Amino acid sequence: MRIFNVKTIIVGGSATGMGVAARLKRNDPNATIVVYQEKSYVSLGACGLPYFVAGNFSDPNNLIARSITAFEENGIIIVPNTQVFKIDFENKLVYFDNKTDSYDNLVIATGATPYIPPLVGVELKNVYTLTTLEDGIELKKAMQNPNIKNVAVIGAGFIGLEMSETLSELNKNVHLFELEERISPNAFDPEFSQFIKENLEKNKINVHLSTKVTEIKGTDQVQAVVLADNSLIEVDAVVLALGFRPNTEILRNTKLALAENGAIIIDETGHTNIDHVYSGGDAATSSNYITGELIYSPLATVASKIARVIADNIANKPAKFVGSIRSAVVRVFDLGYARTGLGEFEAKKQGYQIRTVLIKDKDQTNYVNGQTDLYLKIIMDIKSRQILGAQMSGAVKAMQRINTLAALIWSKVPVDEALEQIDLIYAPPFARTTDILHIALAKLNK
Amino acid sequence: MRIFNVKTIIVGGSATGMGVAARLKRNDPNATIVVYQEKSYVSLGACGLPYFVAGNFSDPNNLIARSITAFEENGIIIVPNTQVFKIDFENKLVYFDNKTDSYDNLVIATGATPYIPPLVGVELKNVYTLTTLEDGIELKKAMQNPNIKNVAVIGAGFIGLEMSETLSELNKNVHLFELEERISPNAFDPEFSQFIKENLEKNKINVHLSTKVTEIKGTDQVQAVVLADNSLIEVDAVVLALGFRPNTEILRNTKLALAENGAIIIDETGHTNIDHVYSGGDAATSSNYITGELIYSPLATVASKIARVIADNIANKPAKFVGSIRSAVVRVFDLGYARTGLGEFEAKKQGYQIRTVLIKDKDQTNYVNGQTDLYLKIIMDIKSRQILGAQMSGAVKAMQRINTLAALIWSKVPVDEALEQIDLIYAPPFARTTDILHIALAKLNK
Incomplete structure (x- = not known):
């Protein structure tokens, strides 16, 4: 299908924006596609930043999935270093510098930025976040300084965990602060939060749970963080990892519908409440595959899928995003922690009557080198007998197992005698005759 | 549920037999269970023998999953070193030594033995098979002899592949002979046979395809193998890996129904055609989950599942074995090769109209150490759009992905927009945003 004389403007050149651009051009080679991008680069694989800082590789350009030149050779127009500061939905115009540009279709893919808490001292030198290439380069350079010995990481979500590992590998003494009483409470059930905590502590990370940082002390440079009980912990730098806020400031007080956290509300086609205006990725909501609920889940995997859906719909190839089960994994030192579907608390909140199992087993036979411990939790809906969620921990090589559970959740098959088998x-070298998954399913099916 | 005064005799103390014994005792602590076992041990994990020979571990008892003593402490009677040589189904008697024993229920779990071809010279010293603990100990000892430099492995199925690797790690010069024109033709499609061949050759294994060994030459010791074209290849030892034959000689010319290859025909409950007589594992047939066909698939995973089914049925807890999709994996040096479901040829033979994709991609991001190549083939039924089979190769750490496909086959979900997502x-460190599985599903769904 071809669309003639249709111009699509994409605001934002990260995963969603460039994903839409590339697929739309494939769908319709004649499409006019213009991308406005704040940065000098596009297609940053921001997930790789902790590994860049840790020194897994030295050229930050490795994080650029595809260059501006490569997109341009493909006929996609990219306007870098340019910030769109206003959108006129009525007249279909975007505003940047002292100019405007007009669109037939608009894709708002402005992503998200790290939440910066309103703390005294948050503006001090050596307070970092990690989202842009510049962030990565700056943090990496700063951490080469041997005088920076103690570093606070605030927030124990996935990025906080990755940063704790990264900084520890750079021989920093790391203090990890989490306001909640456990690690990554939005991703994991308490058992797995505890496993991660033990792993962090085994690796000499100072874990401070139920701990609120109230101030960052220092004159110019960071000297300490102040806690709610007024105690001080001396640190030389702070990394903020408190989650993300959608970059939608310019859309406040417009007719575009936003969720409570500022995310652009989209339907299953990636369409917003305004005609010809689409959004997706970290700037927008997505939906939960199991419950149908609108959620905010800024994951690269969601962004790449919604980008395809948007591009297809713009090209008049009807497509729907069926939702996410928030499948995710994080490596913390030598172990992986993975999750998919609903957590126990989430499932109960949704009104499901659930049965759960938590199994400890091994990933392979004992007589081939490399046997490691696995933990697997599965959450089942008693009524439908469908699997609602699963969580796992173990060696990196064992983690793909969680995808088997994701497939079972996706397929909505009941836990029964057939599934047990x-x-x-x-x-x-790969497994045991009876896998941990069999043990868990048999126990659920009792 | 309890059964009173019911005596079950199990002939054979490997995976199936001991699996039935253990679960039956759990089902009914009062059950009388007697196991007649040819060997001095039970519960041999024969799959580990190549790793024992390769020197991954030195104590062969590591291969014994559970000792006779442990079973006996549990109230299971084991009669080791005893061969049942006749069964009288009419009078419910088993014959051994010069005695008989009577049963209410009988489980024939006699397993299988390696096929020994009728070759001149097959009785020579230094001609080995690898199924029993004694085989393993003998072969390992023989291979310590530095005068054994060149070894022939006959048969390029999974055991032939594992033995080629094992012998190569013991610094032997290995000649691998396969009658068919490609490696493991019953497990893999030609593309993957070729990948394995390239890997073997990269690792200095001499691969001889479409090659029939017609004689083993030697006086006392092996000196060479003779090929169909009368050429000679000098070898100091021979390992036979030509597949298995069910151990059912004593059942020929009885009323027990056997398949063409001698396997005991069982139904989905593990029951034979004779009342109160069960069988399973390597001695018996099993069924294909997709096609319902009776198959012979001597895999440990099938044995352990059918054992549960038999034990439950004997204990009056109705249970059915729903079939196998022949999921299997083999490691060859540093790479894994996995398969599940129907192969392309098999699917066509079954009358399916199929679509296939073969994708090459990577297992994880390029910027974290350890990125490796993956190949994935999927076979889809065009009519139902269900996945019929899949094959994969890649690093050991990537192989669990095939289980995601096994789960999709098991769930019988169609390849559609939802599954693509x-x-x-x-x-x-674990994957790319768009996994090889996504790429394959998208291509299948075009």
Whole structure:
């Protein structure tokens, strides 16, 4: 299908924006596509920043999935270093510098920025966040300084965990602060929060739970963080990892519908409440595949899928995003922690009557080198007998198992005798004859 | 549920037999269970033998999953070193030594033995098979002899592959002979046979395809193998890996129904055609989950599942084995090869109209150490759009992905827009945002 003389403006050149651009151009080689991008680069794989800081590689350009030149060779117009500061939905105009540009279709893919808490001292030198290439380069350079010995990481979500590992590998003494009483409470159930805590502590991270940082002390440079009980912990730098806020400031007080946190509300086609205006990725809501609920889940995997959906719909190829089950994984030192679907608390809140199992087993036979411990939790809806969620921890090599559970959640099959007998691969270096998944399913099916 | 005064005799003390024994005792602590076992041990994990020979561990008892003593402490009677040589189904008697024993229920779990071809020279010293603990100990000892430099492995199925690797790690010069024109033709499609061949050759294994060994030459010791074209290849030892034959000689010319290859025909409850007589594992048939066909698939994973089914049925807890999709994996040096479901040829033979994709991609991001190549083939039924089979190769750490496909086959979900969007885990050390599975599903769904 081809669209003639249709111009699509994309605001934002990260995963969602460039994903839409690339697929739309494939869908319709004649489409006019203009991307306005704040940065000098597009397609940053921001998930790789902690690994860049940790020194896994030295050229930050490795994080650029595809260059501006490559997109331009493909006929996509990119306007870098340019911030769109206003959108006139009525007249279909975007405003930047002292100019405007007009669109037939608009894709708002402005992403999200790290939440900066309103703390005294948050503006001090050596207070970092990690979202842009510049952030990564600056933090990496700063951490080369041997005088920076003690670093506070505020927030124990996935990025806080990755940063704790990264800084520890750079020989920093890390203090990890979390306001909640456990690690990554939005991703994991308490058992797994506890496993992660133990792993962090084994690796000499100072974990401070139920701890509120109320001030960052220092004159010019950071000297300490102040806690709610007025105690001080001396640190030389602070990394903020308190989650993300959608970049939608310019859309406040417009007719565009926003969720409570500022995310642009989209339907399953990626469409907003305004005709010809689409959004997706970290700037927008998404939906929960299981419950249908509108959620905010700024994950790269969601962004890449919604980008396809938007591009197809703009090209008149009807497409729907069916939702996310928030499948995610994080590596903390030598172990992985993965989750998919609903957590126990979430499932109960949704009104499900649930049965859960938590199994400890091994990933492979004992007689081939490399056997490691696995933990697997599964949450089942008693009524439908469908799996609602699962969480796992173990060696990196064992983590793909969670995708088997994601597939079962996705397929909505009941836990029954047939599922208990699911035929999984076995050979001594890979698994045991009866996998941890079999043990868990058999226990659920009792 | 309890059964009173019911005696179950189990012939054979490997995976199936001991699996039935253990679960039956759990089902009914008062059950009388007697196991007749040819060997001095039970519960051998024979899959581990190549790793024992390779020197991954030195104590062969590591391969014994559970000792006779442990079973006996549990109230299971084990009669080791005893061969049942006749069964009288009419009078419900088993014959051994010069005695008989009578049963209410009988489980024939005699397993299988390696096929020994009728070759001149097959009785020579230094001609080995690898199924029993004694085989393993003998072969390992023999291979310590530095005068054994060149070894022939006959048969390029999974055990032939594992043995080629094992012998190569013991610094032997290995010649691998396969009658068919490609590696593991019953497990893999030609593309993957070729990948394995390239890997073997990269690792200095001499691969001889479409090659029939017609004689083993030697006086006392092996000196060479003779090929169909009368050429000679000098070897100092031979390992036979030509597949398995069910151990059912004593059942020929009885009323027990056997398949063409001698496997005991069982139904989905593990029951044979004779009342109160069950069988399973390597001695018996099983069924294909997709096609319902009776198959012979001597895999440990099938044995352990059918054992549960038999034990439950004997204990009056109705249970059914729903079939196998022949999920299997083999490691060859540093790479894994996995398969599940129907192969392309098999699917066509079954009359399916199929679409296939073969994708090459990477297992994780490029900027974290350890990125490796993956190949994934999926076979889809065009009519139902269900996945019929999949094959994969890649690093050991990437292989669990095949279980995601096994789960999709098991769930019988169609390949559609929703499945294309299956939510899989992503983080830089584990995957790419768009996994090879997404790429394959999108291509299938075009």
